[in-house]
Amino acid sequence: MSSNQFPENYLWYIFSFLLVSFGTVLFAGCNSSDSPTKNNTGPSVVSGTVFESPLEFDAGDNPLGITFADFNDDNKTDYIVASSRKQNGISTTEDGTLTLFQKNSSSSSRFPFTSSTITPATAEWRQDVISADFNGDNKTDLVVTHTGEDKIKLLRNDGSANFTDNGSVTVGDVPINLISGDWNSDNQTDLAVVNRDNSSVSILQNSSGVFGFPNSVCQYASNSDCRW
Ligand SMILES: [Ca+2]
Ligand SMILES: [Ca+2]
Ligand SMILES: [Ca+2]
Numbered sequence: 001m002s003s004n005q006f007p008e009n010y011l012w013y014i015f016s017f018l019l020v021s022f023g024t025v026l027f028a029g030c031n032s033s034d035s036p037t038k039n040n041t042g043p044s045v046v047s048g049t050v051f052e053s054p055l056e057f058d059a060g061d062n063p064l065g066i067t068f069a070d071f072n073d074d075n076k077t078d079y080i081v082a083s084s085r086k087q088n089g090i091s092t093t094e095d096g097t098l099t100l101f102q103k104n105s106s107s108s109s110r111f112p113f114t115s116s117t118i119t120p121a122t123a124e125w126r127q128d129v130i131s132a133d134f135n136g137d138n139k140t141d142l143v144v145t146h147t148g149e150d151k152i153k154l155l156r157n158d159g160s161a162n163f164t165d166n167g168s169v170t171v172g173d174v175p176i177n178l179i180s181g182d183w184n185s186d187n188q189t190d191l192a193v194v195n196r197d198n199s200s201v202s203i204l205q206n207s208s209g210v211f212g213f214p215n216s217v218c219q220y221a222s223n224s225d226c227r228w
Pocket of ligand 1: 071074077078102103
């Protein structure tokens with residue numbers, strides 16, 4: 001071997017160094033901090049959004065509907081959960097329980113809510129619940145589906161989270177979901193109801209808490225149904 005010839009073992013050292021360095025970079029790139037872990041009690045990262053670990057509250061049997069608003073006018077946002085059915089083994093009966101989770105800032109909890117069952121707690125199949133001031137008195141009311149009777153019902157709020165039954169309107173077959181919005185631009189919140197078993201949606205026009213179908217005369221009293 002001449003003196004100016006590069007030693008073969010030097011080439012092998014350089015090749016080994018490059019191989020180890022590349023492997024280190026590759027491993028570091030795969031060792032991402034957003035890998036899911038089981039039994040994670042701290043914040044978790046999902047697609048760039050951080051969620052703290054949840055707190056769970058008892059919300060009755062088969063809770064399905066949820067809505068939020070300041071129901072008792074204390075400038076703190078509460079929420080209400082509707083339970084649809086009571087479970088008894090494999091059979092169920094209509095429930096209708098509404099559970100109020102009232103914001104209680106005196107608690108040191110991350111989510112300081114105290115829960116209570118609110119009236120009217122009539123046994124009826126309440127699949128969904130939605131909140132808005134439907135009668136224009138600046139107090140947030142509720143509308144629930146009375147699914148087993150093919151109706152929706154307005155529960156009027158007195159401003160202290162006390163609700164009274166303000167009558168029903170018949171809609172389609174098995175109403176299961178509600179949304180609200182002012183679709184005719186008269187500054188009164190209207191309703192749309194999805195009716196599962198006749199594959200339809202009912203649009204109800206609001207007139208100061210009286211719901212009717214457009215171009216028909218309707219009363220909100222419980223013994224007066226409105227139809228197309
Ligand atoms: Ca409140
Ligand atoms: Ca109201
Ligand atoms: Ca409207």
